[in-house]
Amino acid sequence: MRLVSRPGPWKRGPVLAAAALLLGLLLLLHTWITDRGGLGSLVETFLPWFGLCVPVLLLAALWRRSASAVIALLLPVAVWLNLFGGLLGDKSHAGGDLTVAEHNVGDANPDPAGTARALAASGADVLALVELTEQARGTYERELAKAYPYHTVQGTVGLWSTLPLSDTRPVDTEAGGPLGATRPAAEKLPDNRALRTTVATDRGPLAVYVAHLGSVRLMPGRGFWTESRDRSARALATALAAERNERVVLLGDLNGTTDDRALDGITSRLRSAQTEAGNGFGFTWPATFPVARIDQILVRGVRPDSSRVLPATGSDHLPVAAGLSW
Secondary structure, three states: OOOOOOOOOOOOOHHHHHHHHHHHHHHHOHHHOOOHHHHHHHHHHOHHHHHHHHHHHHHHHHHHOOHHHHHHOHHHHHHHHHHHHHHOOEOOOOOOOEEEEEEEOOOOOOOHHHHHHHHHOOOOOEEEEEOOOHHHHHHHHHHHOOOOOEEEEEOOEEEEEOOOEEEEEEOOOOOOOOOHHHOOOOOOOOOOOEEEEEEEEOOEEEEEEEEEOOOOEEEOOOEEEOHHHHHHHHHHHHHHHOOOOOOEEEEEEOOOOOOOHHHHHHHOOOEEHHHHHOEOOOOOEOOOOOOEOOEEEEEEOOEEEEEEEOOOOOOOOOOEEEEEEO
């Protein structure tokens, strides 16, 4: 009778070791993934969550007693920490000359009055609201009038401020071309989804943009549909490139994370307040169980001192706020 020896720890679990290496390469080379069918954008939207594969693979490697799989896991761990490790600590600090906030209030929000009161209580000096409907607009204007003497609404986006506003105008986020047949039947975008205004501060003028980029959808036969979002992102990037004010703040629901390549034209010009002064990932959507931060506060020429996610309202998004200083 011939004895069959078990493979040693370095030869066990080759499939687990290969899976660990593939995970590391996915995180390392995610920009190489094709964006055909929106695949690249979809992966980058949920990129931080791929880190959850590491403990699963580690448990499997320990169960199999596979030394090779454990060593292979060092690659995805190192890459994930390089990408997202900086978000794990609290980088906020006291101070700030101005507090700004942004909220997608939701077109199906059942309690716009309560939402407005909660946002006014946040103490924000400048408050941007997107996805405003004609039916709810009057409610927000009434509830916010006492706290914010200055405001402007352009289409479905608006800005409320404790400081004077000037040079307010809509921003054409459909400048990338007509929607035509590329828009799904269910996608009905209003004409105005972005604005630009100047806030008069004690430290000088601050250019503030409010934007709600086009929607993204998982569509049968077409994959992750991002054409509307990508087009409006390019148009907004063009407007930001032409902005002459050195101090700029962008507040909005960009329907994408700062890792998404579709927003490169924007994120290459502005910095994320959450990345620089936040605590954790700051996920904002969906409100019941947030898995992605698509509501953004991006800046240029000012310094984020703090960034936080505010308590839930009647919307399916969570509001965000940031303290800024000169």
